[in-house]
Amino acid sequence: MTEHGPDQPEQTTGPAQSGVAAAAPATATAAAPAPSPAERNGKMVLRLADVHTYYGHIHALQGVSLEVREGEIVTLLGSNGAGKTTTLKIISGLLHPREGKVEFEGDDVSRVPPHELVRRGIGQSPEGRRIFSRMTVMENLQMGAFSRPDRRNLKGDFDRVFELFPRLAERRSQAAGTLSGGEQQMLAIGRALMSRPRLLLLDEPSLGLAPILVAQIFSIIREINAQNTTMLLVEQNALQALNIAHRGYVLQTGQIVLGGQAADLRENAMVRKVYLGEM
Ligand SMILES: Nc1ncnc2c1ncn2[C@@H]1O[C@H](COP(=O)(O)OP(=O)(O)OP(=O)(O)O)[C@@H](O)[C@H]1O
Ligand SMILES: [Mg+2]
Numbered sequence: 355m356t357e358h359g360p361d362q363p364e365q366t367t368g369p370a371q372s373g374v375a376a377a378a379p380a381t382a383t384a385a386a387p388a389p390s391p392a393e394r395n396g397k398m399v400l401r402l403a404d405v406h407t408y409y410g411h412i413h414a415l416q417g418v419s420l421e422v423r424e425g426e427i428v429t430l431l432g433s434n435g436a437g438k439t440t441t442l443k444i445i446s447g448l449l450h451p452r453e454g455k456v457e458f459e460g461d462d463v464s465r466v467p468p469h470e471l472v473r474r475g476i477g478q479s480p481e482g483r484r485i486f487s488r489m490t491v492m493e494n495l496q497m498g499a500f501s502r503p504d505r506r507n508l509k510g511d512f513d514r515v516f517e518l519f520p521r522l523a524e525r526r527s528q529a530a531g532t533l534s535g536g537e538q539q540m541l542a543i544g545r546a547l548m549s550r551p552r553l554l555l556l557d558e559p560s561l562g563l564a565p566i567l568v569a570q571i572f573s574i575i576r577e578i579n580a581q582n583t584t585m586l587l588v589e590q591n592a593l594q595a596l597n598i599a600h601r602g603y604v605l606q607t608g609q610i611v612l613g614g615q616a617a618d619l620r621e622n623a624m625v626r627k628v629y630l631g632e633m
Contacts, residue, residue, distance in 0.1 A: 396423035398460065399553050399584045405444055405454035414440045416608040422553065422586050427579050429587045429595040429616070431629060432605035438588040439481050441605065442555050446478045447471045477551025481558060483542040487531025491522050494530050494541055498548030515544040518574055536567040553584050560591045572598050592629035596620045
């Protein structure tokens, strides 16, 4: 993980925002943020309602509820073992809730298998990247388009990915296993984009990257979002994630303990202490 020191918040005299749902009240926030897509009442893309799941006897998710609306970047923060990857697996259909419900674009998808969810529009860049290391960059990207119903205009999708990640274009014929960590991360995101997801799930895209690459990845994530892709971003890099997200949730041992506007979470005392390392 990339370490970063606590940044100083911008001090303003504006009123405290009221969007944080629990724990310590938010202190004064920076100038009022632009209305988020949720505040503009975007269409509901994803909804988890009271989701419980287990690994054997381990009660990994203990009633997780969250929402993502069209156009949003929502970040899911939490320490190691909190249940972030498990939550993404529930959404992508790799795990099914024992109790509770997952809705995608209004449909109950709690029991829908992963390949069908990709077809319906959920793309994922998984934890640990999971690229095919013996295949070339091009072949990896092709795999991403595999389950898409409409495979016309693949060229347009390659162009888009290579525009976002020029480094991948230079290395298109190179075996993916020989790419650097940062390039592999770009490939994992690029591959997910090839399925033209309407909801993109990203599991710790900044993990293990040098600070300059972290900044680059976050700015590309923002750009992908600006091109109309709704996102759920799992991160331990709380500050950077909250800087690009509209809203966020904090997960602790399988439970959502806090949720609200990103600007409010950035100022929240508990978030600053636990995730930004401030005492
Ligand atoms: N396949 C598994 N079998 C048993 N327990 C598991 C399995 N996968 C995860 N767990 C447990 O479930 C809990 C949540 O794990 P999860 O991988 O979702 O955490 P995470 O928030 O993604 O953590 P990290 O930041 O380390 O990736 C942990 O206690 C973990 O040990
Ligand atoms: Mg994880």
